[in-house]
Structures are given as C-alpha cells and as structure tokens.
C-alpha cells in the first residue's frame with residue numbers, strides 16, 4: 383500500500399526547488415515542506431523578513447508569504463531535513479561538465495551523487511527519493527545502487543523520476559496549472575506504490591488526467607526530449623529567419639502562416655537572437671553525449687545541429703550590427719537593452735546578450751547595458767567569465783551599466799534589443815531618437831519594435847527575420 387506523505391524535504395533551493403516546493407506547501411497545507419540548501423546566503427534570502435528572495439519570479443513572493451512559517455521552511459540543516467521527511471526531492475544543479483570525460487557535453491552528476499550519498503548516510507527510516515533535477519537516462523539506477531549500498535538495515539528507498547517542466551518567468555503559473563506532471567517509477571508493486579504516494583501530493587491541485595505515470599527511463603528521457611524538441615523549434619524558426627533576411631520575407635508572417643496548421647501549432651515559433659537559459663543547451667548536449675555513448679553518431683549529430691544553429695544565430699546577429707554600422711564598431715557606442723535570457727526573470731545563464739556584448743567588446747566598441755532585473759554584480763561576473771583573458775578593470779573601461787532605457791541610449795550610435803522585456807515595447811522612441819548620435823540605428827533581436835514607426839521617426843532599423 384502507498385505511504386501517505388506528510389513531510390517533504392527538497393534538497394536544493396534554486397530556481398526549481400524553491401518555487402516547486404513553495405507551491406506544494408501552498409497547495410497542501412497538511413504537508414510540512416522543508417527546502418534545504420548548503421548555500422547559506424541563498425537560504426537567508428529565502429528567509430528574509432522583507433521577502434527579498436534569491437530569485438525573481440512573478441507571483442513567487444505571494445506564494446512564499448502565504449506558506450512560509452506555516453508549513454514551508456528554508457534551512458541549511460540538510461541532515462535534519464532528510465531525517466524528518468518521508469519524501470525527498472533532489473533538485474540540485476546538473477551543469478555541463480567542464481573537465482574530464484564528456485567535458486563540454488555530459489551532465490555533471492556530482493551534486494546529485496553527493497546529495498544521494500547524504501540521504502543514505504543520515505536516513506534512519508525508509509524514504510521515497512525523487513529525482514527532480516534533469517539527469518541523463520538511467521541516473522535513477524545509479525542513485526538506487528548508491529542508496530542500497532549505504533543504507534541502514536530496515537531502511538528502504540524507492541526512487542522516482544519527476545522532472546520539472548516549468549519555464550522561468552512563468553514558473554508560478556506553470557506550477558499552478560501544469561500541462562502535465564510526469565512521474566516515472568519501476569513497474570514493481572513497490573515502485574507503483576511510491577508513484578501513487580507522489581501522485582496523491584499533486585492531486586491536491588492538479589487534475590488526475592494530467593498526472594502521467596510511466597516507467598523510470600521513459601520519464602528521464604522525456605525531460606531531455608521535451609527540451610530538445612522545444613529548442614529544435616526555435617533553431618528551425620531561426621534558420622528560416624536567415625532566409626527571410628536574405629529574401630525579403632518576414633519571419634513573423636511565416637511563423638503565423640505555418641503555425642495555423644494545427645499539426646504544427648503557433649507556440650514557440652518566435653525568431654530571436656538565439657535561445658538562452660540554463661537548460662536548453664545543457665540538455666541537448668546531454669542528449670548528444672548519451673547518443674554518442676550508445677554508439678548512435680547520426681542521432682548525436684542531428685541534435686548537435688540544434689545547438690550549432692543557435693550559436694550561428696547569435697553571431698549572425700552581432701555580425702549584422704557590425705556590417706550595418708559601416709563594417710566597423712571600433713570606438714562606437716552601443717546600448718544593449720536586456721541582459722536576462724528572457725523577459726520576467728533576472729536569470730542570465732547562457733543569455734544570448736552575453737555573447738553579443740562579448741562580440742562587441744572584441745570589436746572594441748563601448749557598450750552600455752540596461753536590464754530591469756539583473757544585478758550589476760551578475761553582469762560583471764558574466765562578462766568576466768565570457769572574457770577570461772581580459773582583466774575586469776579593462777572590461778569596465780568598455781562597459782557601463784545604465785538605470786533606464788533612455789539613459790542607456792543617450793549619445794549612442796546604436797541600440798540593440800536583446801531581451802523582450804515589456805517595458806522595451808513601451809519605450810518613447812521619439813525622445814530616445816532626439817538623444818542619440820545620428821544616424822541612429824535600432825537592432826531588434828526580439829521582434830518587439832514597430833519598424834515602420836521607428837523609420838518614420840528617422841531611425842535606421844534592422845529586425846531579426848525581416849529583409850527590409
């Protein structure tokens with residue numbers, strides 16, 4: 383029979399663990415939820431009296447305000463969290479490996495393994511252990527081996543895969559009404575019972591027909607597959623945007639036209655300066671690595687091309703900027719609007735804006751960045767990492783950070799839109815134009831400006847995927 387879950391622990395208080403388990407606490411007042419993390423500063427921010435949380439997500443503060451201190455707790459006491467819980471989410475980071483076997487492709491499973499070992503080392507009672515992190519296919523097997531080899535007598539561990547499909551910027555809405563919740567388990571009676579225990583937690587707010595239960599390996603692979611297919615759509619539309627620019631077709635119209643085919647559908651077809659975010663690239667590379675280790679080189683090459691097209695798109699865009707500004711931007715002043723990888727988040731991981739700024743710096747341009755949510759400290763960290771051979775003080779001679787779009791654009795030759803923040807749709811372009819050097823250029827990497835209106839004001843405009 384399945385265990386009724388009353389205490390949940392989540393290891394990892396990041397972009398996934400934090401919002402996901404805060405929503406579980408909100409929707410299940412009868413369950414005590416403790417989110418633990420080794421990072422003291424992060425936990426302190428989750429606990430901050432004025433709700434100055436470590437991540438920005440629309441609606442998140444409201445959720446935390448309602449549940450924190452009631453049945454939602456944040457702590458650095460990982461061991462106590464593990465010991466008290468009957469169900470444990472492992473929601474730690476799984477970045478791309480930087481060195482060793484599979485460097486640049488394979489997922490670094492060190493954090494997952496350390497968390498798993500900790501569970502085995504300190505648990506006094508049986509637990510359901512849930513993989514929330516995105517992991518390569520068959521990671522649950524390794525977790526089970528580690529848990530079984532290190533557990534105390536009488537402690538049983540059932541392992542589930544429950545990948546997360548939320549997108550940043552809409553995390554709370556996605557968690558409140560997910561398209562689906564996916565739970566993978568072994569098809570043994572124990573595995574199925576554990577699966578039912580977790581399904582019951584979600585059933586507090588997710589309609590039963592949206593809770594899908596499958597085998598462990600299918601669940602793990604479905605997560606990589608979903609991200610790969612989403613990213614593939616973006617690379618496909620971006621590849622077409624290059625054709626549009628060369629022919630005078632308009633990618634917005636093309637996307638609209640093909641999206642009307644109900645088999646293709648209208649979503650996720652927005653051409654852009656390239657996709658960013660911590661997961662798409664990482665998960666595809668992970669799939670490439672998996673395919674190669676399974677001796678499937680054609681499959682690996684197929685998925686690798688999705689990432690290559692994305693790299694091409696980012697550099698193609700910065701090249702358009704250089705070409706249009708009379709083939710040189712040396713000594714020129716460029717405003718970059720947006721630094722986050724998408725709107726409504728302060729997250730900059732793999733943001734295309736970083737690549738653009740790096741390209742502009744290597745052409746020795748001066749760059750001024752404005753983003754409504756990204757901290758200055760983060761911008762400096764990202765640029766230092768992107769330009770490892772340039773001392774930060776030299777980067778700071780070429781880059782400034784502005785507090786508004788208008789301030790960023792003043793006395794510049796060109797404006798580059800890198801993130802689709804709503805406030806950039808509402809820019810008073812007439813005023814911006816008056817303050818810019820002439821000829822004034824706008825490069826829109828997110829298709830948010832009305833090119834005709836801007837041209838009437840006097841701007842020279844290039845919009846991604848438009849030939850005119």
Ligand code: NAD
Pocket residue numbers: 393394395396397398399418419420421424460473474475476493496497514515516517546547548549550660661
């Ligand atoms: P993150 O880096 O924001 O958070 C991970 C947290 O885990 C960090 O705060 C880290 O300190 C903590 N941690 C690492 N090892 C630990 C340990 N042994 N004990 C306690 N704490 C530990 O990462 P994230 O963006 O939340 O992603 C987590 C996982 O979820 C990844 O596998 C990612 O691929 C996946 N995912 C992310 C998203 C997203 O939108 N960011 C969406 C779906 C899935």
Ligand code: UGA
Pocket residue numbers: 516546547548549550551609612616649650651652653654655656657658659660661662723724725
């Ligand atoms: C993505 C997936 O959408 C989530 O389902 C998944 O859970 C998550 O990855 C993950 O595994 O981490 P996320 O990266 O947060 O979520 O954001 P997306 O909305 O998918 O956007 C990713 C990137 O693609 C952004 O840079 C965005 O600007 C870009 N994008 C998106 C486009 O260029 N065009 C589009 O049509 C859509």
